[in-house]
Amino acid sequence: xxxxxxxxxxREVKIAVMExxxxxxxxxxxxxxxxxxxxxxxxxxxxxxxxxxxxGIDRAVSTGYGRNNTDLNKFKAINEIKAHVxxxxxxxxLKDFILLDVGGQDVKIVKVENGIITDLELNEKCAASCxxxxxxxxxxxxxxxxxxxKYYDNPVVLNATCAVFSESELIGKIAEGVDIKSxxxxxxxxxxKRLHPMLNKFKGRKLVLTGGVANNSAIxxxxxxxxxxxxxxxxxxxxxxxxxxxxxxxxxxxxxEA
Amino acid sequence: xxxxxLTTTVxxxxxxxxxxxxxxxxNLFITSKDYMKYIDIAERDGFPKSLCAWIKGIxxxxxxxxxxxxxxxxxxxxxxxxxxxxxxELSGIKVYPFLFPHSHKKEDVKKEIIKFMDMFEVDLxxxxxxxxxxxxxxxxxxxxxxxxxxxxxxxGFENHLYQVSLSDFYGDIDKCEIDLKKAVSEIKKRKPINKxxxxxxxxxxxxTGDIYDFVEKFDAHFxxxxxxxxxxxxxxYEAKNIFEQxxxxxxxxxxxxxIKELKRQIKERKLDGxxxxxxxxxxxxxxxxxxxKELDIPILNIEGDKLNKLDARTKLRLEAFLDMLMDxxxxxxxxx
Ligand code: SF4
Numbered sequence: 001x002x003x004x005x006x007x008x009x010x011r012e013v014k015i016a017v018m019e020x021x022x023x024x025x026x027x028x029x030x031x032x033x034x035x036x037x038x039x040x041x042x043x044x045x046x047x048x049x050x051x052x053x054x055x056g057i058d059r060a061v062s063t064g065y066g067r068n069n070t071d072l073n074k075f076k077a078i079n080e081i082k083a084h085v086x087x088x089x090x091x092x093x094l095k096d097f098i099l100l101d102v103g104g105q106d107v108k109i110v111k112v113e114n115g116i117i118t119d120l121e122l123n124e125k126c127a128a129s130c131x132x133x134x135x136x137x138x139x140x141x142x143x144x145x146x147x148x149x150k151y152y153d154n155p156v157v158l159n160a161t162c163a164v165f166s167e168s169e170l171i172g173k174i175a176e177g178v179d180i181k182s183x184x185x186x187x188x189x190x191x192x193k194r195l196h197p198m199l200n201k202f203k204g205r206k207l208v209l210t211g212g213v214a215n216n217s218a219i220x221x222x223x224x225x226x227x228x229x230x231x232x233x234x235x236x237x238x239x240x241x242x243x244x245x246x247x248x249x250x251x252x253x254x255x256x257e258a
Numbered sequence: 259x260x261x262x263x264l265t266t267t268v269x270x271x272x273x274x275x276x277x278x279x280x281x282x283x284x285n286l287f288i289t290s291k292d293y294m295k296y297i298d299i300a301e302r303d304g305f306p307k308s309l310c311a312w313i314k315g316i317x318x319x320x321x322x323x324x325x326x327x328x329x330x331x332x333x334x335x336x337x338x339x340x341x342x343x344x345x346x347e348l349s350g351i352k353v354y355p356f357l358f359p360h361s362h363k364k365e366d367v368k369k370e371i372i373k374f375m376d377m378f379e380v381d382l383x384x385x386x387x388x389x390x391x392x393x394x395x396x397x398x399x400x401x402x403x404x405x406x407x408x409x410x411x412x413x414g415f416e417n418h419l420y421q422v423s424l425s426d427f428y429g430d431i432d433k434c435e436i437d438l439k440k441a442v443s444e445i446k447k448r449k450p451i452n453k454x455x456x457x458x459x460x461x462x463x464x465x466t467g468d469i470y471d472f473v474e475k476f477d478a479h480f481x482x483x484x485x486x487x488x489x490x491x492x493x494x495y496e497a498k499n500i501f502e503q504x505x506x507x508x509x510x511x512x513x514x515x516x517i518k519e520l521k522r523q524i525k526e527r528k529l530d531g532x533x534x535x536x537x538x539x540x541x542x543x544x545x546x547x548x549x550x551k552e553l554d555i556p557i558l559n560i561e562g563d564k565l566n567k568l569d570a571r572t573k574l575r576l577e578a579f580l581d582m583l584m585d586x587x588x589x590x591x592x593x594x
Contacts, residue, residue, distance in 0.1 A: 081578045082585075110578075116531075116556040116586065117578045122571070250590040 004049070004057045005244025006075065007083065008034075008064030011104040014238050017054060018245035026238055027052060044073040061244035078247055080240060081120055085112055087243030088208050091233040098204040098227070100195070101239070102213035104131040107195065109202050121198055128163035129194040131212045136163065137187040140170055141180065148184045152218035156186035166190065188218035195219075199226065206231055210239040259429075263320050263328040265342070266335045267425045267489045268356045269371055269504055271388040273329065274431065276378035282426040286323060287315035288465065288566065296322060297564055303345075310539045311465060311564045313338045320346060327352040334358025334510030337541070354378070358510035368501040382500075389500050391431060398438040399424050399490040402445065407481040407527040410450040414459065414480025415470035416441070421486035422463055453479035455583050456528055460484040460520065460549070461535040462542060465562040469533070469576075472568055476580040482527050484520065485509055513545055517552045524555055531556040531583045533576070538563040556583060 007014040013034040017025035029038070040046050049057065062075040063083035084101055088094065095115040101108040107130055111119035123129055127136075138145045156178045160166040173183060191213075207227040213219060214236030223230050233239060259279040264270070266284070273280045287296055296318025297311055303321075305314050313336065320328060330343040332355045343353045356374050359366040375385060402420045406412035412420075420441060427434040455478035459469075463486055470480055488509045497503035508516040524532070532553065536543035538561050546559045558579040560572050568576070 079578060079581055081574075082581055085582070113550070114556070116582050117575075118550075118556070118558055120575055120578060122574065247585075247590065251585075251588065 001058045001249070002056050003245045003248035004054060004060040005083075005241040005246075005248065006047070006060070006062045006064070006072070007080070007238070007240035007244065008062065008072075009103060009240075010106075012237075013064075014241040015052065015054075016235075016238050016241035016245050017057070018242075018249060021249060023235075023238075023242060023245065025054065026235065026241075028237065042073075046073045047075075059248040061248040063240055063244050076248070076251075078244065081108060081110055081117065081122075083240045083243035083247065084108065084210065085110060085117055085243065086246040087210070087239035087241075088112070088233070089115075090242055090246040091235065091239065092208055092231050094206060094208070094231065096204070097206045097208050097231065098199075098202045099208045099210065100199065100223075101211040102130055102191075102195070102209075103211040104135075106130055107198065108211075109198055111202050111204065119202065121201065123198060126163075126194075128161060128166060129191065129198075133163050133166070133191055134187065134213065134216065136167065137170060140167055141174075141183055141187070143180070143184065146215070148187060149216035149218055151181045151184035152188060152221045153185055154182045155189035156182045158186050158190040161194070185218060188216060189222065191216075192219050192222040196226075205229065208233065210236040212237055260327065261325060261429070262354075263316075263325040264426060265316055265328065265330045265339050267507075267509070268329050268331060269374060269385075269500060270426060271385050271392060271500055272371070272375050272378055272380055274392070274427075275375075275380040275384040275388045278327075278378075279429040280329075280426040281323075281325065281429055282422075283316040283319045283325070283328075284312065284463070285422060285426065287312075287319040288467070290319065292322075293566055294564070305345075308539055310336070310338060310537050311562075312336075312462070312537060313342050317342055317345070320351065321349070325351065327354070329354045329356055331355075331510070332357050333360060358504070358507070360511070362505070362511040362515065364501065364505050367505045371501055371504060385500055389494070389503070392427065393494050395427065395431065395435050395438060396424065396491050396494045398435070398442055400492045401442050402438065403487060403490075403492065405442070405445050407456075410452070410479065410481065411445050411448045413451065413470065414457070414473070414483070415467065416445070417480065418459070418463065418467075418470065418483045418486050421483055421490040424490040451479055453477050454587060455479065455530045455580060456481045458482035458484065458524065458527065458529045458532040459486075459535065460532055462537055462540065464535050465537065465564070465566055466568045466572075468567050469535075469560075472573065472576065473533075473580060476577060477584065478580050480533075482523055482529060484523070513548050517549070520549075520553060524553065529555060530587065531558070531579070533557075533579075534559045536561050556586075 003018045005016045013029050013031050015027040016023050038048050038051050060075045062072050062077050063080040097112050099110040107123040109121045138148045156173050158169050160169045205228045208231045220230050262278040263281050263283045270280055297314045299318040300314030330339050332340050347353050406417040457478050457480045459480045494503050508519045534557055
């Protein structure tokens with residue numbers, strides 16, 4: 001059986017295909033290009049799977065922003081928190097964990113105990129505590145996101161709580177002649193600091209980190225202090241799409257031919 | 259009949275025996291359209307923002323409804339009540355203290371109830387007579403409860419409402435009896451509410467009454483209201499006397515005692531999951547730790563504050579939890 005999972009993010013659409021419980025295909029496209037190049041509209045949004053190079057799908061499950069994904073033709077839509085938790089089940093084989101998903105535009109923290117969601121916190125309205133912040137700051141520093149994310153020693157102190165003011169604060173520090181490593185570390189640390197109060201309510205032993213920010217090793221380094229173990233997954237950005245596949249594989253009587 | 263306010267469930271038998279009309283201030287507060295006004299009154303009179311809304315609501319309800327006498331529980335319930343009583347006393351309200359002793363020893367409970375009877379100048383015989391009368395109504399509430407979890411005919415909200423109303427019997431025993439009888443016969447005629455998920459509601463009664471309707475949208479049904487049921491004393495009939503009845507009350511004593519009853523009910527009512535409600539700024543939120551450790555069932559802890567409606571975040575949490583419970587029922591589990 002072939003299952004298609006789509007996670008419609010605000011910046012990127014993530015697509016995974018599962019066959020015999022293995023992920024056999026992974027695609028990431030910008031949200032803009034997904035709708036423009038791969039979809040048509042006929043009362044509902046119709047995804048052109050052939051154009052995406054996807055064939056022979058038995059089931060299709062979608063998740064993502066604002067529930068507008070329910071307009072996807074022939075897809076079974078599921079709640080994105082659940083999709084992420086199922087993605088973690090598949091990727092980590094754990095059933096007790098805290099999930100921290102820091103995406104381009106939002107943060108999700110979910111507590112899973114004994115295989116069920118028992119608590120969660122979402123932060124959707126703050127640019128300063130998600131991936132977007134790191135991107136902007138990397139731009140200011142004229143350094144790649146990957147490079148920036150390596151530094152965690154001697155972080156320069158950045159106090160602004162707002163993404164916009166952080167930029168000018170950072171520029172001030174550049175002007176003061178602070179070295180680039182400390183600047184990078186400072187940016188990473190300031191994101192960690194903003195995540196921290198949210199994470200405070202989610203004490204636990206294992207933290208699974210997903211979303212784009214999972215590739216930031218500095219933040220992982222800081223988080224190590226708070227948890228016994230930081231669990232990395234192979235595909236942090238595709239976790240939601242993989243969760244959709246996991247769900248599609250398990251659920252009975254899901255007849256959607258895509 | 260003179261009105262007397264109650265801050266929580268107390269041996270109401272004694273109060274009726276003394277010829278009073280009891281008014282549970284919690285019910286008065288939460289069922290009022292002006293509930294926010296009551297909180298405001300309390301805050302204007304100096305109650306801190308960071309205090310449980312129930313306490314402030316009780317205060318406001320007491321002041322606004324011209325309550326001149328009040329029974330306050332100074333042990334076994336909320337420690338904030340003590341301060342509340344002090345403030346009320348200051349404004350000329352007569353306060354009768356009552357306590358559920360921490361020790362939870364039979365003789366201690368007995369001693370307190372005797373003190374209580376003395377305060378109201380009633381004897382045991384008179385109290386027991388009232389108890390007998392009230393037990394007839396308690397049986398009706400128990401029947402409504404049975405119609406909830408055996409026949410699935412009572413909605414979770416109705417169950418909640420009828421059980422909590424026995425904290426003061428509307429101040430009118432006869433009317434209460436008529437109402438409950440009517441409810442029983444009406445509910446019996448209904449078809450079962452066929453919801454897939456059977457939920458338990460535990461913790462203090464909610465500020466947010468809409469939780470009952472909300473969960474029904476997700477194919478779930480509250481078939482157990484823990485503390486509300488305790489307020490109605492479902493085991494009163496088995497108690498030989500008023501002392502035993504109030505000894506066998508899970509709400510005010512230690513949590514171990516409470517957990518034993520919870521475990522029984524989870525099994526008996528075949529619950530799929532539990533919503534543990536706690537109130538912001540309430541020490542009871544800490545008990546969630548013990549509860550989650552002791553009970554082997556999915557539990558979601560939610561917290562209410564001043565609003566009498568669920569906020570968006572709590573709705574989302576409930577939705578995600580119920581969604582997964584449903585998947586669990588459908589065989590989708592974490593297999594690892
Ligand atoms: S909810 Fe807690 S803090 Fe509020 S009145 Fe009840 S016991 Fe006291």
